[in-house]
Amino acid sequence: MMKWKPAGLGAAAAGIACMVWAGTAAGATGDQFMDLKGAQWAADSITYMAKRGTVAGYGNGIFKPEGAVTRAQAVTFMVRELYPxxxxxxxxxxxxxxxxHPFYKEISVAARMGLAGGFPDGSFHPDAPVSRAETAAFLTRAYALQSGERAVSLSDTATHWAAAPIGVMSSNGLIGGYADGAYRPDKSVTRAEFxxxxxxVIRFERANAIQAQDWDKLMSYMTVSEQVGQMLMPDIREWKGQPTRTLNEGIKATIHDQDLGGFILFEKNIANAEQVTTLTHGLQAEAGDIPLFLGIDQEGGVIKRIPGGTNLPGQMALGAARDTSLAEAAGKLTGEELKALGMQLDFAPVLDINSNPDNPIIGMRSFSSDPDLVTRLGLAEIKGLQSSGVIPAVKHFPxxxxxxVDSHLGLPVLTHDRARLDAVELKPFRAAIEAGVDMIMSAHIAFPAVDNEHxxxxxxxxxxxxxxxxxKKVLTGLLRDELDFKGVIISDAFTMNxxxxxxxxxxxxxRAVSAGIDIILMPKDSAIAHQALVEAVHNGTLSTEAIHASVKRILQLKAKYGLFGERDERLSSKLAALPAIIGATPHRKVEQEIAEHAVTLLTGRDGKYPDRIGQGDRVVIAAADDEIGKQLAKQLREAGASQQLSIEIVIIGPGKTAEALRKLKDANYVVLASYQFRNVASQFGWSDYQTVIDEVNKLGKRYSLVSLGNPYELLYLRDVKSGMALYGKQEPNIKAGMNVLLGQAELPGVLPVQN
Structure with missing residues (x-):
């Protein structure tokens, strides 16, 4: 392609290739100018350039859009943009x-960089108005523009001194002529026109950089605000006290004001598939030329956000099933459903080794207490998510x-030595990095063996x-340098205690960004976080090189997973596709297969099975929660529809267990449901469960302790004759368990934790 090369272009082109911050001038932003009523055709551009700090007004909200641009002003705009x-x-x-002179520095830089020179008599004519021809020459030279594909058909430029730069601009659709076909190259340019x-030109160059995936070039056109905005991912669970389920003007303003790079969604944001798809589509439409990361915690089991979606049994159920093909299938179907809803990032799988029964927050969110099993299943789920086009963000490193201690509530400290960390905690993360995982979430946990700073x-x-x-020792020293992780590091939520x-x-x-975090997840106040990062860049606390490295990783990952292209799909097409994907029959089949393969015998009188429910039995379901009791009763009625069962629910717990015991006397069979999660197992209220077990043993009843949460009951309960673990209180888990109690299914699961 032809490239116009006027004098001084070499220096300008070299400058363009450098990484620069675009815009540092202070002044009103575009929406603060009060005199744009007669220049609405240019309001978007004036607002855009003012936000970049490139153009400024005269104070008091005055921009003077119809005023002529002088040579001094023109080069000032370009220097502020390119060489601040x-x-x-x-x-x-x-x-x-x-x-x-107020623009002495800008004019000096423009001359040195080849943007504009003086006249033979040594003058610059700073107050002379700039013509349309000079504008084309200035911009073509400054941005090293090349000829485009469009035909140039201007009637009055062929013999003009600026014919070449005018042709370059016109062939790229950056300038046009008047109705009579003339360009009028010698006509003065107004501030609005400039x-x-x-x-x-800037948007054209950004689009070209995105198409070429030239992220260094794109970053050279990104302001400090835009760059650090890519590093923020707040939540929008509520807006003014109400669940956020539609795109409102406040969220739009937040996206634009902070140049945000993404959002994490929660169950509060989701009423149904159609609604959340409409929301994600609208969010992306507001994002400008760089798409948003839209992520969610969809681990399956106890951590799920999608009502109506496939309700997977959870990671520990997969650990009990010990089948990598099921783990991969779980990842794939999860990714397919998230992708259909407009999300491309899943904060899963959990690669933590749940080696401590007293862990109050991980528990059955983990695959196992065995590092090798966690590694095998974690890699399989990562593969499944990636195959569906969704980014897995594995957690919680290290x-x-x-x-x-739950890091939502306090600051845990892991005191193991480095040898233990290598053998256990780090093992699945190391394997995931070697397998090409693209994002890792950090933990709000102290590791003195790696960093003992206080x-x-x-x-x-x-x-x-x-x-x-x-x-920095953990994120840069260990994760980046030692483990050689090249992807994006995202923090856990900054709202956690x-x-x-x-x-x-x-x-x-x-401090997090300085340590090596690329994306801050859920800052308490994204506006404060954004401003803090902008100021840290300007005052040198954070280096531009570090920010550029983080933003480049983010842009590369967005491109790798097709985020720049997927926004072209129409909302109507997305909505039409949902019924065949969300909760689809093939997905439900995988869901139930995992649940059935996970059912695990905790203890049985014959060492093979829990006690079975018989024909016509009067079954009493004892649970600490009425909803759990109802779910068990529902699934038992459906599975045992032909067995003429009588089912009653009783509640156990402080002040309630004595009444429950009286009702057990007439039962043929007792289902004792245990659900321990999000608390310290050793401090759980086991005494009521022990009381029930002692009573049914004394009465000689058939029964089964049904573990629906963390499967550590046998560490705290004695003399249990019959029990099984289901690893969740979701419908598929309970359905699989009731089939076992009715003698309709086996117990193929293997306990994935030490008990």
């Missing part, structure tokens, strides 16, 4: 541009499985260890 970092070094002098021309807590002035999310209690919002955000 060079303004401190200004040495070019012209006879009519003294050092006291803003439009610059906006067109490992959250052996803690007794800081003063803002909560109470005590000395607290630095958690992994804020530790492991961070929020001890570190101020601004301090924590800046």
């Amino acid at each position: 970092q060079q303004l401190a070094d200004s040495d070019q002098t012209y006879t009519d541009v003294p050092r006291s 803003a439009v021309f610059m906006t067109r 490992g959250h499985g052996d803690t007794t 800081v003063t807590s803002r909560k109470d002035g005590s000395s607290v260890p630095v958690p992994a999310t804020l530790s 492991g961070i929020a209690e001890h570190f101020g919002e601004e301090q924590a955000v800046v």
Whole structure:
């Protein structure tokens, strides 16, 4: 392709290739200008350039859109956009541009970089108006533009001195002529017109960079605000106290004001498949030319967000099934459903080794207490998610499985030595990195064996260890350098007390990025976090090189998973496709197969089976929660429809167990449902369960202890004659268990944790 090369272009082109911050000028943003009523055709461009810090007004909300652009103003706009970092070094002098001139530095930089030169008599003519021809020459030279594919048919430019740059601009659709076919190259350009021309060129260059996946070039056109905005991923669970399920003006403004790179969605954001698909489509439409990461915690089992979607039995159920093909299928169907709903990022699978029964937050979210089993199943689920076009973000590095403190509530400390970390906690993460995982979530947990730094807590002035999310030794030293992870590092939620209690919002955000975090998940206040990062870049606390490296990883990952192209699909097409994907029959089949393969014998009188329910039995279901009792009763009635069962639910717990015991006397069979999760197992209320077990043993009843949560009951309950683990209180788990109690199915599962 032909490339126009006027004098000075070499220096300008070299400058373009450098990584620069676009825009540092202070001034009103576009929506603050009050005199654009007669220039609405240019309002978008003026707003865009003002937000970039490239154009500014005259104060008091005045922009003067119809005022002529002078040579001094034109080069100032371009220097602010392209070379703001060079303004401190200004040495070019012209006879009519003294050092006291308000644009002396910008004119000097423009001359040095080849954007604009002076006249033979040594003058610059700073107050002379800029013509349409000069505008084309300035912009073509500044951005090293090449000829495009469009035919040039302007009637009055062929013999003009600026014919070449006008032709380049016209052939790329960046300028046009008047109705009579003329360009009028010598006509003066207004401030509004110049803003439009610059906006067109910048957006054109950004589009070309995206198409070529030239992320260095794209970043050279991104402001500080845009770059750090890519590194923020807040939640929008509520807006003014109400669940956020539609795109409102406040969220639109937040996206634009903070240049956000993504959002995490929660169950509050989702009423049904059609609604959330409409929401995600609208969010992407507001995102400009860089698409949003839209992520969710869809682990399956106890952590699920999609009502009406496939309700997978959970990771520990997969651990009991020990089948990598089922784990891969679970990942694939999860990804297919998320993709259909407009999400491309799943914060799963959990690669934590649940080696501590007292872990209050991981438990059955983990596959197992066996590092090898976690590794095998984790890699399979990662493969399934990736095959569906969804990014798995594995968590919680370097490992959250052996803690007794929930990092949502406090700051856990893992005191194992490095040899133990290598053998257990780090094993699945190392394997995932070797297998090409693209995103890893950090844990708000301190690991003294890797980083023993302590800081003063803002909560109470005590000395607290630095958690992994804020530790350069963990994130850069261990994860990046030692384990050679090249992908994106995302933090766990910044609303969690492991961070929020001890570190101020601004301090924590800046420290996390300095440590190696690429994306801050769920900052408490995204506006404060955004401003803190912008200021840290400007004052040198955060290096531009580190920010560029993070943003480049983010852009590369968005491109790898097709985010730049997927926004072309119409909403109507997305909605039409949902019924065949969300909760589809093939997905439900996988769901039930996992649940059936997971059912595990905890103990049985014959060592093979729990006690069975017989024809015509009077069954009493004892549970601490009425909803669990109802779900068990529903599934038992459906599975035992032909067995003429009588079913009653009783509630056990403080003040209720005595009444429940009276009703057990007339039962033929007792289902004792246990659900222990999100609390410390050793501190759980086991005494009521033991009372029931002692009573049914004394009465000689057939019964089964049915574990629906973490399967650690036999560590705390004695003399249990019959019991099984289902690993979840979801419908497929309970259905599979009731089939076993009715003698309609086997128990193929193997306990995935030490008990």
